[in-house]
Amino acid sequence: MAHRTRPVHYFDHEADFGLSGLAGSICSRSTLRVDGPIVLALAEQAAAEDEDEQLGRDVRMLLDSPLPDAAIHSVWLAVVRRGFDPAEDGTGMRSWLHRLSDVCPVRSPESDPFGNDDPDEARPLVTEDELRSTVTAEIDLTAPDLERSVAVPGIAAALRRLVHEVDADLGFRMLLRVAKAYSVRIGADQYDRFLAIGDRLAYPGTAVYEGLSVKWPSIDPGRRDFAYGRFGLPMLAAVIHGAGTGVSHEGTVREAVEGVAHADAGLVPGSQAAVLLEDVQRLTHSVLSDEAVTALWRVAAGRWHTTEEFDADGRAWFTQIAEVCGQRLKDVDPVYVPFVSPARVEAAEAVLREVRELAPDLTNRMQTAGSAMVRSAVTALDELVARVDPDLGFRLLLQILGTCDVQITGARRARCKVIAERLGYSDDHIDDWLPTEPS
Incomplete structure (x- = not known):
């Protein structure tokens, strides 16, 4: 027919x-x-x-x-x-x-x-x-x-x-x-x-x-198959940055965090808050220095040149994010106890390759204001992938590439799609916001 x-x-x-x-x-x-x-x-x-x-x-x-x-x-x-x-x-x-x-x-x-x-x-x-x-x-x-x-x-x-x-x-x-x-x-x-x-x-x-x-099934902070691309800390960074997301950062900073924590329409209620909370907890309790944590966030959110101070201390800022996420989870499931899912270490080698090969492009791209913070963020990305969690490191790498407008080759994009599939992301996670060099 x-x-x-x-x-x-x-x-x-x-x-x-x-x-x-x-x-x-x-x-x-x-x-x-x-x-x-x-x-x-x-x-x-x-x-x-x-x-x-x-x-x-x-x-x-x-x-x-x-x-x-x-x-x-x-x-x-x-x-x-x-x-x-x-x-x-x-x-x-x-x-x-x-x-x-x-x-x-x-x-x-x-x-x-x-x-x-x-x-x-x-x-x-x-x-x-x-x-x-x-x-x-x-x-x-x-x-x-x-x-x-x-x-x-x-x-x-x-x-x-x-x-x-x-x-x-x-x-x-x-x-x-x-x-x-x-x-x-x-x-x-x-x-x-x-x-x-x-x-x-x-x-x-x-x-x-x-x-x-x-x-609904139980809330799972390890969920990765979100159908609309980014989630967790990179999603919040994208909203704060406001470029290429379809969502502009309006209102207070807290309202921006609440918007991401509540953005689970059609999903298990609390899903977005759970993955965002897991990301900030993973970074807050990691071996990374305070300066590295702050640099990672500020570069991912495109805030390396700002004079605003709300996130000048990354770990203190993450504590505020965690409070918003905790309240959201308490509202939707009062008996839920937040936890951090196991790190996805099986993708570490592939993600480290992309971080290290892209490091020169990132640091060379930012030769003016903020270049020192970008260099710190790139170093922190390497440490995050190698010592904490390749999954979060990969998602932050993608966000930073977009924030810094670093174009990648079609071959690298294909490799990134393979990594995303291996980590359990939805098909559209590597989407048009990741700049690709003209063929």
């Missing part, structure tokens, strides 16, 4: 969208129940002001489908947590859908500012048959919990029919919305599969994880 042309949803939306997004808006209302005019007003706002063209498409797919009104009614009641039932107003489901369709008119291509601009290379490539099979398997796995928790009899069967008789993409979003509406607990493995399906369909991440109740 040929692939359907599917929209790149994250290009148009920052959160849930379409009919599932409307259902989420209804569930979020402070009152227990809403009426028809309020729902229509919410739909009209989403379609017009929020430019959610998918809402109209979802409604018209249901109208044009062979799915019985009873099944549509069951799914609707479940996704809105019985917050609005058209039947109580004497309105049948298809009549109600026609009313929704009227406030979500088809937008002509000329007036659509986004539809023709979706990047073709990012379009999802998944057949309806494959998606139908994948989503049905997740419904089957979740069915016992759905039937036990959702106040709509036969909801699993109705969702299956939606997937097979209407659209598997819509069926997946409605499965997520039902689980969110009734706080159905999702296992960590299934949660990872949900994220993978959402990625394949080009959803914004929040459309999957926001509001989902997950049976």
Whole structure:
């Protein structure tokens, strides 16, 4: 079967969208129940002001489908947590859908500012048959919990029919919305599969994880497979530096630390705080001198020429970071006891090679202000890798290369990707922020 042309949803939306997004808006209302005019007003706002063209498409797919009104009614009641039932107003489901369709008119291509601009290379490539099979398997796995928790009899069967008789993409979003509406607990493995399906369909991440109740595993400070590149101390350094991260350093320094410590949306709550705390503890209690610790941090954060004093003493600064991380961990898991995972010494030789071969490039790059601190940081990197932890040393090396704008060869980039894979990083850890020489 040929692939359907599917929209790149994250290009148009920052959160849930379409009919599932409307259902989420209804569930979020402070009152227990809403009426028809309020729902229509919410739909009209989403379609017009929020430019959610998918809402109209979802409604018209249901109208044009062979799915019985009873099944549509069951799914609707479940996704809105019985917050609005058209039947109580004497309105049948298809009549109600026609009313929704009227406030979500088809937008002509000329007036659509986004539809023709979706990047073709990012379009999802998944057949309806494959998606139908994948989503049905997740419904089957979740069915016992759905039937036990959702106040709509036969909801699993109705969702299956939606997937097979209407659209598997819509069926997946409605499965997520039902689980969110009734706080159905999702296992960590299934949660990872949900994220993978959402990625394949080009959803914004929040459309999957926001509001989902997950049976999280224990916090692991040794986790390295963060899907969006940097983490821990190099991530904080990147935020403070503010270049090439998409995140500018605004507000107070403490707010910057809190931002990184809380940046675990979609992850085990506390994950980012745990790895950041591990990094600062590892450096604080290492054999490195105070001057070496301070130089490493200040060069990684691009602060070798600043007059600000908040991090003039690296170890004292790390103590402040640790306090923020400790509070975050206490909030999300009061019984969690922070610990430092074993150092990844198996990569030491490969990382040391990169540090030593790049040392001249780094020191020669910074011939003016801050050159002495950069030289100290390079020496400290060598000692960190050899005597403390190659993993942290490698991540700080990558950050310092970016901060100092040192370009690397394609061959070195390939070696760095091999090291990153060996250390368990996600595929995109070595990404565009690491400058590469033109070929």
